[in-house]
Each structure stands twice: as C-alpha cells, then as structure tokens.
Amino acid sequence: MSKMRGVVNRFGFSNLGIGLGLRTVHYAHILDSSPPVGWFEIISENYMQTAGKPLLFLDRIAEKYPIVMHGVSLSIGSTDPLDFEYLRELKALRDRVGARWLSDHLCWTGAAGRNTHDLLPLPYTEEALRHVADRVRKVQDFLEAPIALENPSSYVEFAGSTLKEWEFLSALAEEADCGLLLDVNNVYVSAHNHSFDPHEYLAGVPYDRVVQFHVAGHSHEGAHIIDTHIGPVIDPVWRLLSEAHERASGASVLLEWDAEIPPFEAVHREALRARDFIRDESLPKAAGA
Amino acid sequence: MTTRVPCELSLRALQKWFLLVTTDPESAAAGIRRHAGFLAPCDLDRVVLPHRTETAVEQLDIYQRSYFSRLIECLADDYPALEFALGDEAFSALCRGYVVAHPSGEPNLNGFGRYLPCFIEERQDDLGRFALDLARLEWALVEVLHARAPEPLAAGALEAVPQSDLAGVRFVASPAVRLLSFEFPANRFLQAFIQGGEPSMPNREPSATVVVRSGYKIWRFDLGPAPLTLLRRLVAGEPLGSALEGTTARPEQIREWFQQWTAHGVFERVVTNAS
Numbered sequence: 001m002s003k004m005r006g007v008v009n010r011f012g013f014s015n016l017g018i019g020l021g022l023r024t025v026h027y028a029h030i031l032d033s034s035p036p037v038g039w040f041e042i043i044s045e046n047y048m049q050t051a052g053k054p055l056l057f058l059d060r061i062a063e064k065y066p067i068v069m070h071g072v073s074l075s076i077g078s079t080d081p082l083d084f085e086y087l088r089e090l091k092a093l094r095d096r097v098g099a100r101w102l103s104d105h106l107c108w109t110g111a112a113g114r115n116t117h118d119l120l121p122l123p124y125t126e127e128a129l130r131h132v133a134d135r136v137r138k139v140q141d142f143l144e145a146p147i148a149l150e151n152p153s154s155y156v157e158f159a160g161s162t163l164k165e166w167e168f169l170s171a172l173a174e175e176a177d178c179g180l181l182l183d184v185n186n187v188y189v190s191a192h193n194h195s196f197d198p199h200e201y202l203a204g205v206p207y208d209r210v211v212q213f214h215v216a217g218h219s220h221e222g223a224h225i226i227d228t229h230i231g232p233v234i235d236p237v238w239r240l241l242s243e244a245h246e247r248a249s250g251a252s253v254l255l256e257w258d259a260e261i262p263p264f265e266a267v268h269r270e271a272l273r274a275r276d277f278i279r280d281e282s283l284p285k286a287a288g289a
Numbered sequence: 290m291t292t293r294v295p296c297e298l299s300l301r302a303l304q305k306w307f308l309l310v311t312t313d314p315e316s317a318a319a320g321i322r323r324h325a326g327f328l329a330p331c332d333l334d335r336v337v338l339p340h341r342t343e344t345a346v347e348q349l350d351i352y353q354r355s356y357f358s359r360l361i362e363c364l365a366d367d368y369p370a371l372e373f374a375l376g377d378e379a380f381s382a383l384c385r386g387y388v389v390a391h392p393s394g395e396p397n398l399n400g401f402g403r404y405l406p407c408f409i410e411e412r413q414d415d416l417g418r419f420a421l422d423l424a425r426l427e428w429a430l431v432e433v434l435h436a437r438a439p440e441p442l443a444a445g446a447l448e449a450v451p452q453s454d455l456a457g458v459r460f461v462a463s464p465a466v467r468l469l470s471f472e473f474p475a476n477r478f479l480q481a482f483i484q485g486g487e488p489s490m491p492n493r494e495p496s497a498t499v500v501v502r503s504g505y506k507i508w509r510f511d512l513g514p515a516p517l518t519l520l521r522r523l524v525a526g527e528p529l530g531s532a533l534e535g536t537t538a539r540p541e542q543i544r545e546w547f548q549q550w551t552a553h554g555v556f557e558r559v560v561t562n563a564s
Contacts, residue, residue, distance in 0.1 A: 045397035051437035052465070053505060073396035079301040086396045111304040115393045116312065116356050120304075128300055155351040157338045158303070159295035195341065223342040224351065 008250035011146050011179055013101050013211045016066050016252040018274050020267060023257070027057045029264040037268060039066040041254050044102070045073050048089045062097040068212070068252075069099040070181075073115060074139065076149065077108035077122040077132050087142050094143070101211060103148040103181045106132070106169060123158035124168040129175070136176035148179035148211045153189040153218075153227035165190065166204035173209045180205065182248070183214035184240040185233065185256075189225045198240055207248040215241055215274065216256040229258035232270050242277040253278065296328070296335040303336070310349055312356050314389050317349035360388045360401065367402040368427045370482040371420060374490060383409070399435055402428060419490055422475040426498060429467040430509075433502040438465035441503055441554035447547070450561055456530025457562045460523045465502040466555050468512075468521060471495065476511055503554030510553070516546045520555070 008015075017038030022030075029035070040061060047054050061067070071090065075083075094102060107119040122128050140146055151169055163171070173180055182205060191198040215238065217231035233255070241253070255271035298306065306327050313320030321330050328336060337345035361384040365372050372380040383405075391404045406424040409417060441463065450458055469475075474491050476498040481488040497517040501508050512520065515538050522532035536543070550556060 049395065049397055049399050050435040052433070052435040052502065054435075056505060079304050083396070108304060110394075111301075111308055113394050114308065114312075115395060116308070117359055117393060117398060118352060118355060120307065120311075120352070123300065123303060125300075131300060156345070156348040157340075159293070159335050159338050160298070160303075193340070223340070223347070226351070226355075 008208075009179065009211045009248070010208045011101075011211060013179070014066075014252075015250045016068070016100065018271050019066075019068070019252060019254045020271050021070075021254065021256045021258070022058075022061065022067075023261055024054075024057075025261050026264045026267070027061070031057070031060055033264075034064060035264065035268060037065060037271075039068060039100075039252065039254075041068045041070045041256075042097075042099075044069040044071040044090055044093060047093055047097075048086075058097060067097045067099050068254075069094055069097075069102045070150075071102065071104035072117070072119065073109055074104035074147075075107070075109040075115070076104060076135050076139070077106065077120075077128065078111050079108075079131070080111050080113065082135060082138060084142065087139065091143055094145075101145070101148060101179070102143065103150055103179075103212065105152050106149045106172070107152045119152045121152065121154040121156055121158070122168075124161040124163040124165060126162065129163070129168060129171055133172055133175040136172070136178050140176070140178060146177065146179050148181040149173070150181035150183050150214065151186050151190075153183075153186040153193075153225075155193055155224055155226075157194050164196070164201075164204070166201045170204060170206050173206055178209070179211040180209045181212045181214060182210050182244055182251075183216070184244055185214060185216040185218055185237050186227060188237050188240055189218050189227045192225045199243065202240065202244050202247075205244070205247075207244075210244075210248040210251045212251050213241055213244065213248075213253045214256055215253065216258075229256045230260055231257075233273070238273065238277045241274065245278040249278070293335050296332055298328075298336065302327075306336075307349075307352075311352040312392070313353060314357075314385060317353040318346050320353065321346065321349075357385060357388060360393070360398075361385065363398045364402050364405065367431050368405065368424060370479045371423045371427060373482055373487075374423055374478070375416070375420060399431075402431065415493075416490065418493075419473045419475075422471040422473045423478065425469055426471070426475045426479055426500070426509075429469055429500040430507060433465040433467060433500055433507055436463075436465040436502065438463055438502045438504065438554065439557045442551050442556040442558055444548075444551055446551075446559055450559065454561045456528060458529045459526055459560045460529070460556045461558050461560060462524040463501065463503075463554055463557045466524070467500045468497070468517070468524060469500065470497045470517070476509055479509070499550075499553075499555065501553050501555050508553045510549070515542075519543070519546065520550065523556075 019039035019041055020037055022040040022042045047058050105119045110116050187198045187201050215233045216229040217233055219226045219228040219230055253274045257267050309324045310317050310320035333345050339345045364384045387405055387408050393401050406421055406428055409421045409424050472493055474494050474496045478488050478491055497512045499510055519532055
C-alpha cells in the first residue's frame, strides 16, 4: 500500500474527495436519486440576494452533502472599497449551509461601483501584492476563517508585472495567510495563452496551502484558449492534476462544467475520472447514497 | 529587439483604464481611441504585453466581447420569450443598449434585468408595446422566483372568522405574487412559446395575469375584469366588505375565485379587526 506523499493543508480542511459544481439543471436528479457524490461546490452569489426557490433547493441538498462555497464577486483585487454588505451576506449563507470553506478568485471584477461579472487579471506587482494581501486579511478577519484564492485564467499579461503568477500567488498566500484553490485547467489555459511552462508553475506552488483543486474543460479559439468549463477534461489537464495532487493529496478535487451541461450521470462520470489520475487511499466515502 | 519600458500606472488607474476599454460598446480598439487622453494608444504595448500570435488589442477584445456576451446571455435567460418575439438580432441590439445604459453594480445577476421593461417603454410602436408587456411578464417570473413565499393561507381560514367580522377582514398578499395588466395577451403568447410553439405577435387585446410562487411551483393565470378589480383591492389592503362593493358577481363565482387564489398561494394570511 503506497503512502500519501503530499502534504495535508495547514488549515485542517477535510479532504472531501471528488465533488461537483452544483448546477440548477441537476437539482431534481440530486434530490430524487441522492447520487454518491463526495461534495458539492456552489457559486455563492447564486444563493445571495434571494429569498426564493434557489435557497429551497440548496437547503435540501445541504442536508445531504458537504457544501463548499465558491464566489465570483469578492473582487479581492479591486481598488474599490471592500463591500461589507456583500461579506455579511456571504457569511450568513456560509452559516446557513454549514459550508466547509469559502473560496474566490485572485482577480478583480470591477471598479468604480461597476461589476463586469468577469474575472479580470491583476498586474503582478509589489503594489498589487500589498493591496490584495491587506484585503485578504480584512476579509478573513471579518469572516473569522481563512479563505482560499483560486489562480485565474487570463488573456492578457501586463507589462508592469514584476512577478510570475505563481510567485505572486505564493507570496500572497504567505503574506495574507490564506489558502489556495489550485485550478489546473487555469494553469493549462494561461500557460498556453502566455507561453509559460505549466510544470514550472506547479513547482512554485506552496502545497501546504492548497485546500482544493479544480478541473474543467476549455475551448481553443485559435490563438488563445478560453476557460469555458465546457466538455470533458482533456488528458493533459488531468496529468497536471496528477502532478499537483502528488504534492497535496489531502486536497479535495472538483469538476466544473458550466456550458452545454449534460445529464448528471455524465458529469459525475467525468469527475470520477480523477481517480485514474490521483493516488489517494484516504479518499472518503461519498455522501448521498 | 528593444523592450519598451512599462507604463507606470497605479493599480487604480490601470483598473479604470482597463474597465473603460473592455466595456466599450463598440470594441476594445474603439475604447482605446476613445480614452486616448487616459493612455496614448501608442503606449498600449507598455501596459499590455503583446503575445507572439495576438496583439494587445486582440487580447483586450477577448474581455470586451465576453463582457457583452455574458450580460446579453443573462438577459436571454430571463427573457426567452421576448428574445423569440423580437428575433435574435433585435433582441441582441436591445440588450447591448441596455447593458450600456444599466451596467451591473451588484454582486450577482439576479436583478440585472429589472430595468429592461422601462428601457423598452420608450418604444411607442406596436412591437415595442407588446415587447413591454412580455418583458413585464417575464420579469415578474424572475421576481417571484427570488421572493420569499410563505406558507399560503389555509383553505378554511375564512371560515374561522366570525360572520360579524367578515366585512372587516383584510388579506395579506404573499410577497411572491404579482398582478399585471397588459395591452396584449402576453400570457397566452408566453404559454404558446413555452409549449414549443412559434406564436406570432398577437393583436391588441387587454389582458391581466397573476404570477405567483408557492413552494417550488410558479403559477400564471389570467383574470377577467371583475376578479381582477376585486383582487387588486384586496392586495392593496382594502377590507373584504369594501372590496366587494359594486361587484355584480354571484356569490358562487366569488367563492370560486377565492378557491383559486388560496389554492395558488396568493394570500399569506388574513387580518381581522380582532387580531
């Protein structure tokens, strides 16, 4: 029996095994069939600013499965002030569903009061590092828990950047004492778009801070790749997961599928392909069944 | 090959410029030209690194296209029948104008489309008037989806009220109910669309529709003028006695209306003078 070689994250977040992004089209199947899935990740904002039907479904699913919250509007890199009203609602939702942890992206989504609902890239400079680290600490203080930040996919690089993305991420995690959500598909996408070596990226990640992995499909658009979360995961991305998971085998794994979403069983089957690429005897039994 | 010195923009200035360029309604290139006072176009490469296969403008265009397509897609999710009624091109043009006029400032897109009916209202032609009806109906569906829907009024709740107090009874409407009056039969069109038909724009014909959510279920049903008047009065908080004044409907008709309304969760509770 092989031993777990990777480090367990320093925050003590459990390894929830292999999970899926919770999507509306699968609600009925999940509630009717209770499929054996390790956990579900929700897009936090889909259940905020609502008192209606989305919460009815979520409450029932949270009774059966571990939930992790993944946000898209924290805008941690924005130069706008932090939105504490948003954070209050985020915290209330976390407490409502008993979310195991919260994550968002290393990005900004807008400024001057406008939200583009896109994950916009940051320049990797000392100024940005200080700015983001300060905000992460404030957010964690408010939430009274560490958050995990995900490496984004990006389509531009700023001339003023003085650090590589993985250097920035690593320094940020250290300075703000936060967790990381390592999206290996994003590593693949950005490596293609900006011509860097994904293996060099993976070698530069502080794995004791990685609490979770993302895998997903993407779209080739000629000169660049777009992170569309469409279709199955390609083998090179699975192999990046394999390489990274060796170093953080206590981290949970999640498949995101957001465009042309097939029936639940197909998405679940794709997620379970992760087992072919990771070695983890500690994978917990799935919930639901 | 010479490497140009990067522009020293502060993070705040960089974000402001990036936002102006990537939300330009025409293209990133147009945005760069439009905001040349902020950053000279010849300095673009000192801010965004050109890639071996794409210029800086082409890279920024990825964000510009994605900004509009994401928000238009969101509006199409909320207004599918309107999209069908107007056709792809007109709907897309309408939405593009809307995105420019009403950019999102919220953490999520649940309420992003709320001003689309008002945005349409300025169009005075028949298609515009019909589009307004349809947009109001589809937005009502979004509103009740997200509204709190309490346990509905029990079917026998009125029977528990002493006869002498009945005239003073007030009905409290569920927060998840909307009453809408239209110039066109918008609900009939929507129903045909949902059932997979390809309805054409109907002729003018006043109609009224109730949209209500109870639990997981969202109901739509049309009302004639008499029940509409009564329901409007009740929802506005008029006591039952005064709301019924002037109605010519038979008692059994009124009973049927109440049965329908309570069965669909239109009311949350009743309040009597005693309570």
